Amino acid sequence: KQPVKLLVLPGDGIGPEVMREVGRIMAWLEKKRGLTFELTEDLVGGASLAEYGVPIRDEVIEKAWAADAVLFGSVGDPKWGHVSFDKRPEVAILKLRQELGLFANLRPAKVFDALVESSTLKPEVVRGLDIMIVRETVGGIYFGDPRGIETLPDGSKRGINTEVYTTSEIQRVARVAFDLARKRDNRVCSVEKCNVMESGLLWKEVVTDVHAREFPDVTLSHMLADNCAMQLVRNPRQFDVLVTGNLFGDILSDLASMLTGSLGMLPSATLGAEQADGRRPALYEPIHGSAPDIAGQGIANPIAQILSFAMLLRYSLNLQTEADMIEQAVSNVLASGLRTADIMAEGMARVGTSVMGEAIVREL
Amino acid sequence: KQPVKLLVLPGDGIGPEVMREVGRIMAWLEKKRGLTFELTEDLVGGASLAEYGVPIRDEVIEKAWAADAVLFGSVGDPKWGHVSFDKRPEVAILKLRQELGLFANLRPAKVFDALVESSTLKPEVVRGLDIMIVRETVGGIYFGDPRGIETLPDGSKRGINTEVYTTSEIQRVARVAFDLARKRDNRVCSVEKCNVMESGLLWKEVVTDVHAREFPDVTLSHMLADNCAMQLVRNPRQFDVLVTGNLFGDILSDLASMLTGSLGMLPSATLGAEQADGRRPALYEPIHGSAPDIAGQGIANPIAQILSFAMLLRYSLNLQTEADMIEQAVSNVLASGLRTADIMAEGMARVGTSVMGEAIVREL
Numbered sequence: 001k002q003p004v005k006l007l008v009l010p011g012d013g014i015g016p017e018v019m020r021e022v023g024r025i026m027a028w029l030e031k032k033r034g035l036t037f038e039l040t041e042d043l044v045g046g047a048s049l050a051e052y053g054v055p056i057r058d059e060v061i062e063k064a065w066a067a068d069a070v071l072f073g074s075v076g077d078p079k080w081g082h083v084s085f086d087k088r089p090e091v092a093i094l095k096l097r098q099e100l101g102l103f104a105n106l107r108p109a110k111v112f113d114a115l116v117e118s119s120t121l122k123p124e125v126v127r128g129l130d131i132m133i134v135r136e137t138v139g140g141i142y143f144g145d146p147r148g149i150e151t152l153p154d155g156s157k158r159g160i161n162t163e164v165y166t167t168s169e170i171q172r173v174a175r176v177a178f179d180l181a182r183k184r185d186n187r188v189c190s191v192e193k194c195n196v197m198e199s200g201l202l203w204k205e206v207v208t209d210v211h212a213r214e215f216p217d218v219t220l221s222h223m224l225a226d227n228c229a230m231q232l233v234r235n236p237r238q239f240d241v242l243v244t245g246n247l248f249g250d251i252l253s254d255l256a257s258m259l260t261g262s263l264g265m266l267p268s269a270t271l272g273a274e275q276a277d278g279r280r281p282a283l284y285e286p287i288h289g290s291a292p293d294i295a296g297q298g299i300a301n302p303i304a305q306i307l308s309f310a311m312l313l314r315y316s317l318n319l320q321t322e323a324d325m326i327e328q329a330v331s332n333v334l335a336s337g338l339r340t341a342d343i344m345a346e347g348m349a350r351v352g353t354s355v356m357g358e359a360i361v362r363e364l
Numbered sequence: 365k366q367p368v369k370l371l372v373l374p375g376d377g378i379g380p381e382v383m384r385e386v387g388r389i390m391a392w393l394e395k396k397r398g399l400t401f402e403l404t405e406d407l408v409g410g411a412s413l414a415e416y417g418v419p420i421r422d423e424v425i426e427k428a429w430a431a432d433a434v435l436f437g438s439v440g441d442p443k444w445g446h447v448s449f450d451k452r453p454e455v456a457i458l459k460l461r462q463e464l465g466l467f468a469n470l471r472p473a474k475v476f477d478a479l480v481e482s483s484t485l486k487p488e489v490v491r492g493l494d495i496m497i498v499r500e501t502v503g504g505i506y507f508g509d510p511r512g513i514e515t516l517p518d519g520s521k522r523g524i525n526t527e528v529y530t531t532s533e534i535q536r537v538a539r540v541a542f543d544l545a546r547k548r549d550n551r552v553c554s555v556e557k558c559n560v561m562e563s564g565l566l567w568k569e570v571v572t573d574v575h576a577r578e579f580p581d582v583t584l585s586h587m588l589a590d591n592c593a594m595q596l597v598r599n600p601r602q603f604d605v606l607v608t609g610n611l612f613g614d615i616l617s618d619l620a621s622m623l624t625g626s627l628g629m630l631p632s633a634t635l636g637a638e639q640a641d642g643r644r645p646a647l648y649e650p651i652h653g654s655a656p657d658i659a660g661q662g663i664a665n666p667i668a669q670i671l672s673f674a675m676l677l678r679y680s681l682n683l684q685t686e687a688d689m690i691e692q693a694v695s696n697v698l699a700s701g702l703r704t705a706d707i708m709a710e711g712m713a714r715v716g717t718s719v720m721g722e723a724i725v726r727e728l
């Protein structure tokens with residue numbers, strides 16, 4: 001078998017320490033499942049700013065292109081709170097998305113049975129919750145021109161951003177959502193603000209059209225973004241797959257994550273377009289941030305990072321069995337009562353980052 | 365005393381029937397508190413489309429200017445689901461906001477003790493919740509140019525909307541938020557996406573500046589919109605006043621409303637700028653929609669409409685005592701166990717729209 005080439009970007013804060021636990025899983029896969037990993041590691045975010053004065057180097061983008069997939073930790077460091085707009089740590093992730101054309105962000109929001117009590121929502125509202133939000137990530141208001149702050153003749157200012165979506169940008173992310181739905185409960189809900197935004201109106205039209213032509217077997221519904229925020233709180237289990245633009249997706253996927261009550265558990269994948277050589281750029285990262293307040297203490301929850309790696313196996317390497325095994329191992333370890341600080345509950349056994357990582361490997 | 369001139373726009377669905385209950389309260393105020401109301405009523409939304417072919421006539425805007433305040437019901441009717449973008453019922457409310465310059469939408473999200481169990485969130489998370497969201501309503505992406513859908517040379521399309529905020533637009537809504545905070549817990553949290561949008565960066569700068577110059581006694585914090593959505597679910601009671609732009613405000617205020625579990629209870633006010641003659645245009649409406657599914661059955665909850673009228677007394681007429689009395693009466697009636705269908709719970713007495721309205725007047 002060919003070695004799997006991965007670019008590993010641990011980033012800031014707890015990034016490096018949770019990434020270390022993925023190393024254990026890789027070692028197990030090499031030993032027991034006959035895989036070989038060829039890793040390249042580099043700096044991003046505050047770590048890169050400190051070393052190179054930029055949040056990400058072009059060289060790192062090139063390494064990402066050369067790899068089969070990118071495993072990302074998290075960026076953000078209060079030390080770099082006052083840099084200019086183009087140097088903020090977030091640029092690392094925005095640039096990776098844009099340069100690699102990573103247009104479809106997959107954000108599962110899943111409640112683990114063992115953790116149903118961690119949610120601020122009533123257990124009967126979230127038990128068994130399993131939704132997948134597909135967020136467009138290289139278009140919309142994040143990248144549209146014109147943008148900026150201009151000074152008016154009277155000295156006051158004007159801030160501008162532009163939301164732009166084209167037919168093809170909407171089509172390709174809609175296809176990802178419909179494809180995923182077919183492997184799940186076969187339902188897609190498309191979210192926009194077509195009652196006030198023409199870009200939302202086009203969004204709705206194009207999704208409707210892709211559905212009719214290519215995925216008539218999938219059930220499609222439409223919802224306004226404000227109503228969707230309400231419905232996620234009122235009855236989140238009504239959803240299977242949600243598909244939406246960059247800005248709404250940012251807000252709604254974070255909202256959906258919080259319904260689970262355990263951010264330290266949630267992975268994500270961001271996929272690009274299939275290239276001429278059949279390869280598809282992809283990046284995997286936990287949804288939690290760099291958590292500088294607990295960095296270096298060995299208490300961070302490594303599960304989101306480990307599950308991000310499971311998504312990598314599933315979506316970039318098509319290793320469904322191995323991905324399933326890891327997800328099951330995580331579930332079993334939780335059921336056995338081990339908990340990191342962030343998900344600690346009465347009667348459970350509190351453990352640190354590496355004990356949790358070891359327990360998952362042992363379970364495997 | 366001068367008569368109070370109100371423009372009453374019941375709109376569609378349950379609008380007219382819940383508005384009728386406000387009539388009872390007005391009659392009581394005339395009899396017991398020496399007020400006189402001079403009412404003008406007109407059509408908006410689907411009702412106006414049916415009669416005049418437009419969602420709102422210019423004449424209605426003129427009547428709104430002539431009134432001391434506008435009391436609005438709700439618009440939206442499935443019968444008009446397929447009209448063109450410029451004829452949809454929502455245009456009624458968007459036009460009223462824009463033409464009257466109603467720039468500050470006040471959206472309280474309050475949990476009534478008697479209804480704490482209606483929330484999908486755990487009672488211990490929402491008990492006593494009382495936040496006020498101040499949403500900018502005449503700027504941002506709702507109204508910015510360029511906008512529209514254009515056809516590209518290859519026949520595909522491009523949808524565009526523009527988010528624009530100027531210094532003065534941000535200043536005036538920030539002032540409303542800081543003013544309100546002084547009468548509450550003296551804390552304002554300003555919400556934007558300054559990490560990806562320059563319009564959000566300007567927003568943050570201007571709010572910071574208004575705070576430093578005019579409201580240094582108020583505590584100001586800043587939060588990204590995605591994090592705010594999470595925090596509203598994680599621990600909503602951390603907030604006092606939130607101030608944000610049109611689009612984020614639309615989503616976050618609906619999210620916050622749903623935390624209370626009782627949309628039929630929540631009012632809103634939208635305020636304009638003080639005019640040369642000292643008058644200030646203002647519109648008051650419940651946050652719930654027209655609920656066509658239950659319209660005409662006499663079961664709708666009139667409380668949000670009645671509390672919207674209480675906000676009118678408070679903000680447009682400075683009748684604090686009367687507003688307090690109405691709010692207290694509502695609270696007492698709930699405590700006594702009366703419930704409309706939407707907030708019904710075990711052991712309570714289920715009543716229709718008019719019995720609820722009568723009970724509130726009796727309590728007064």
Ligand SMILES: CC(C)[C@H](C(=O)O)[C@@H](O)C(=O)O
Pocket residue numbers: 090093094250559560590
């Ligand atoms: C880091 C930031 C630019 C980013 C975003 O807003 O997209 C983050 O919130 C996310 O959701 O991945």
Ligand SMILES: CC(C)[C@H](C(=O)O)[C@@H](O)C(=O)O
Pocket residue numbers: 195196226454457458614
């Ligand atoms: C009716 C619609 C245009 C409106 C909006 O999106 O602003 C509504 O959702 C609201 O919040 O008042």
